[in-house]
Amino acid sequence: MGQITLQGVQKSFGPVHIIKGADLDIADGSFVVFVGPSGCGKTTLLRLIAGLEDVTGGAILIDGRNVVDVPPAKRGLSMVFQSYALYPHMSVRGNIAFGLKMAGIAKDEINRKVEAAAATLNLTPYLDRKPRELSGGQRQRVAIGRAIVREPKAFLFDEPLSNLDAALRVQMRLEVTRLQKQLGTTAIYVTHDQVEAMTMADKIVVLNGGKIEQYGSPLELYEKPANLFVAGFIGSPKMNFVTGDLAKQQGAATIGVRPEHLKVERDGQGGWHGTVSVAEHLGSDTFLYVDAGPQGMLTARYIGELDLHPGDKVSLIPDPARIHRFDDSGKSIHA
């Protein structure tokens, strides 16, 4: 079991409030991603759950038990650090076994568990190597091995893929997701990369300035962002925001349209007119940055190749069903 509940969790460092009251329910076996810009408090929130920081207020419940006064090791969680934090003088085997050794488990049982974990992660040939003799991806796997071998109630991941190159990151992303599904263990994963968040999560927590902006499944966040911040943060390229008269006609202070929901027409009728200022041709997609006069710079995404170049006149027609409306305070208006 690994059900984690946060009730009004607060954290301040002196006069600085890092976490301003977080309430969250994480179901057993789910994969929850904390995402937000740097400095939003996502890592702090993770460290509070781990017990590496003390809460200033509120309660953290693991399987219904308040753990705010329980030391990290007794919370039954294990953590994968951003720097992996492998013990450099120990072999891979020693690294993975360390937690079990500290728990006073019998030698042969430790060996059995370490070898099982190593087999799961394809680390068996490297068991007797030192961390410095491994590649980045292998070190990452050792850190994960160290986490899974203790059979924790939940895994905590602190931006574990940020030190890997892009190709390896995609591969490890898949591996981590697959492993989590296979083990069925609750996982909390911190990242600033919204693509990681969207692809890995069962549920995403969007944090900003120490507050939870929205908690929901990836598609919920994409389709029904609760406010301007979430709308702008989730989705790549960013959602286009238009204010002024156009928004007022829709009964909103701001309207937002995602680049992929703008239909691009060469010299078309209707919609928003503008001039292409930059066109990025990826083959699979074409991203157009369009100077649309009163609407400002707009980004449009066209699936496939579109032969447009800077200076070309285009018109952008928003999909009426996909226009997001926001009120003065930035909250979503739902019809």
Added chain:
Amino acid sequence: MATQQTQLLARTLLTPAVALLFIWMIVPLALTLYFATLHYNLLDPGSESFVGLENFRYFLTDPAFLASLQNTLVLVGSVLAITIILGVPLALLLDQQVVGLSIVRLMVIAPFFVMPTVSALVWKNLLMHPVSGLFAWIAHLFGLPAIDWFNDAPLFAVILIISWQWLPFATLILLTALQSLDEEQKEAAEMDGASAISTFIYITLPHLARPITVVILIETIFLLTVFAEIFVTTGGGPGLQTTNIAFLIYSQALIQYDVGSASAGGLVAVVLANIVAFFLVRIVGRNLEA
């Protein structure tokens, strides 16, 4: 760019410095070698004559040689042990976040800046003096007889003084190493359920292996040639109890005025230092390999 021209230029510019250093080293060495083969006593000027290896035979068969060799090794070993065994916990303490830490650190490092002669005099006359010393006064407070350090435990007294001087050095090196220990590693150990003691044994101590090696190597170089502390406090005595190799060579040259034998002793000391260095690098040097 390492073109031939720049290489030539580099060599030309380096030559004066290298030549000077070479002369600086080779002239004393050559002269020492030369004197070591002479019968050369300052009390008997004009009687210099070639005696071959006679000076070496004399120096090595002198009972004072074995005694002073033993003293040297005991002194080096003891000071190394004391500075490291006390230096590690001291560094751990100084690594904590407490108020006034910068002042405490400065005070801990201070002994290293005191000249060896000065610190030896302070220890001899203000601390260890059996009549007027602080230790004698403390002993009297508890109704105990004062210890006459330089008569009852002369070598131990010298070891204490030198350890006091070198403890800051060891502490400083170990402290900087502790500060470079990855915080996340300690946290990982905490998550793994390691107690403070286990963290020390399994994480901190292995991390300190390299700086401890550095401390051992550097301290050994300087401790093999300790002189001022012995000269100021005991003068090598009583008897030969605090005479180390360096002091023995000094007494050959400037107490017995036997330049030939002292030169031979100096060369023996060079060989001994190299032997010690060889074994030291064999034993602890592998810690330095990345």
